[in-house]
Each structure stands twice: as structure tokens, then as C-alpha cells.
Amino acid sequence: MRIVGLTGGIGSGKSTVSNLFKAHGIPVVDADVIARDVLKKGTGGWKKVVAAFGEDILLPDGEVDRPKLGRIVFSDPQKRQILNRFLAPYISSGILLEVLKLWMKGCKIIVLDVPLLFEAKMDRWTNPIVVVWVDPKTQLHRLMARDGTTEEDSKSRINSQMSLDLKRTKADILIDNTGSLADLNENFQKLFHGETGPCQVHN
Ligand code: ATP
Structure with a gap:
């Protein structure tokens, strides 16, 4: 069984990418x-x-x-x-x-959606490791918009995690989610087209 590791920074779009995997019939452990x-x-x-x-x-x-x-x-x-x-x-x-x-x-392929994949050293269980990256400004704005939090609060949450640029260097597959949702969808299709699991799981 192939275990794909899915990680990124807070608000970088992991859940959004995780939903794309699910929509392709690939089970996700959240x-x-x-x-x-x-x-x-x-x-x-x-x-x-x-x-x-x-x-x-x-x-x-x-x-x-x-x-x-x-x-x-x-x-x-x-x-x-x-x-x-x-x-x-x-x-x-x-x-x-x-x-x-x-x-x-x-199941032949599953995804582990783990925000702290590297910090918890679970990256050794997964191959490939997919990192969802966004530029820092976009990350901050999306986080504030999603959670209704202040700039200061959002920054401190971002800074409490391993830096997204460091995570980026550890990626086997990097998904740049700075663009639109349509761009993300297109990127995803290119990377994972045809990857569906034979097991029937309802996420
Ligand atoms: P967390 O670590 O907090 O769970 P996350 O990495 O799972 O965050 P998401 O919740 O998927 O991040 O995305 C953060 C916000 O950005 C959400 O409101 C989501 O709808 C939005 N978003 C994600 N990708 C895009 C995109 N490409 N364009 C616009 N908005 C996006």
C-alpha cells in the first residue's frame, strides 16, 4: 500500500487538497x-x-x-x-x-493528512510527501478570512509552526496553492490523474 503524506502550513490549503483526493476516491486519514x-x-x-x-x-x-x-x-x-x-x-x-x-x-493508495507530519516524524511512514505551499501574504490573508482572526493572532499561529519554507524543502511533490482554486484543481489533475483506490471508502 502506498501512503501519501499530505502536509503544509496552517491555512495553506491542506484540507482543500485533501477534499480533491477524496473526490478522486482516494481515502484520507485526517x-x-x-x-x-x-x-x-x-x-x-x-x-x-x-x-x-x-x-x-x-x-x-x-x-x-x-x-x-x-x-x-x-x-x-x-x-x-x-x-x-x-x-x-x-x-x-x-x-x-x-x-x-x-x-x-x-486500499492500494491512501493519504495521511497530517499538519505536523515532519514535527511528529511521521514523514518516515509516507512516500511521496506532498507539501501544500502558499506565499506568506496569501497564507495570512486566507487564514484571517477563514477564521475571522486578527492579523496579530494569525501571525502568531503561523509562527508557532515549523516554517512553511522549510517544509517546502522536504517535499517530494510541491503543490503551489498561491493561485486560484481552478489553478489548484488543474495542478492536482496533472499530478494525480488516474490515481484511484480500488477500495470503497466513504470519507
Ligand atoms: P489548517 O491547517 O488551518 O487546517 P488548511 O491547510 O487545511 O488549514 P484550508 O482550510 O484548506 O487550509 O484553506 C485555508 C482557506 O483558504 C480556506 O478558507 C480555503 O477555502 C481557502 N483556499 C484554499 N485554497 C484556495 C485557493 N487556491 N484560492 C482561494 N482560497 C483558497
Whole structure:
């Protein structure tokens, strides 16, 4: 089975590219979905987060208040590191489980959509590695437009990640998403035309 790694920077267009793969019948394992699951009330990840950040981080129904946790870790690199360290093993095993399920279904090609592919060292599982890149100005504007965030907040979120230019150097396949959605679609067709999986998966 071929495991394509899909990564990029925040707001660079990974989800948009991931939707193109899905539209071509190629299953996508989405690390963000798994990262949400590993924080669900009562799970091992939830217990670790409550132990480290206290019950103040919980909503009245006992679920983690994600926006609150996000604000805490985005403003404090040390806390961000603690959270990443706690959750990384749960996320990796969740991803591996999904990959295994797809392998058992007979999929010949799947995509791992992992924003922190390099940081989490999951790039060693994937070949080729696809990096979705945009120029910094476009990235900032798209992020602000999508999330309704200020320039300052968006910049600090961008700067909290490994630089997109460094990720670009690690790409086997670089998708430049600075142009329009039509350009992206065209680029995608050129790169992945005819790549469909034989397995039937509804993403
Ligand atoms: P995150 O890391 O935050 O999940 P992402 O890399 O998945 O972000 P997307 O959500 O796919 O990024 O794209 C960011 C925003 O830019 C979205 O609002 C999306 O619709 C828009 N967008 C993506 N590609 C283009 C494009 N080529 N032209 C215009 N808008 C685009």
C-alpha cells in the first residue's frame, strides 16, 4: 500500500487538497479528526490533559474546552510542548489503526493528512510527501478570512509552526496553492490523474 503524506502550513490549503483526493476516491486519514477523538471525555488523552492543565480546562459537560486550551498553548510554547508530548502517542496509534483498517480493505493508495507530519516524524511512514505551499501574504490573508482572526493572532499561529519554507524543502511533490482554486484543481489533475483506490471508502 502506498501512503501519501499530505502536509503544509496552517491555512495553506491542506484540507482543500485533501477534499480533491477524496473526490478522486482516494481515502484520507485526517490527523485533526483523530486528534479530536483522543481528547474525548474519559479517554487516556483527556485524563492526561486534565491532570496537566486542571479542571478549569473543562466545559460543564466534562469535555475539554478546545478554544480555551488552544489559547493557552498558542501563547505558551512550553505548555504547547507538554500538550504535544502527551497527545502524540495517542494520535500516532489512532492514525496507525486507521491505516491498518484501510490496508485490510485492500486500499492500494491512501493519504495521511497530517499538519505536523515532519514535527511528529511521521514523514518516515509516507512516500511521496506532498507539501501544500502558499506565499506568506496569501497564507495570512486566507487564514484571517477563514477564521475571522486578527492579523496579530494569525501571525502568531503561523509562527508557532515549523516554517512553511522549510517544509517546502522536504517535499517530494510541491503543490503551489498561491493561485486560484481552478489553478489548484488543474495542478492536482496533472499530478494525480488516474490515481484511484480500488477500495470503497466513504470519507
Ligand atoms: P489548517 O491547517 O488551518 O487546517 P488548511 O491547510 O487545511 O488549514 P484550508 O482550510 O484548506 O487550509 O484553506 C485555508 C482557506 O483558504 C480556506 O478558507 C480555503 O477555502 C481557502 N483556499 C484554499 N485554497 C484556495 C485557493 N487556491 N484560492 C482561494 N482560497 C483558497
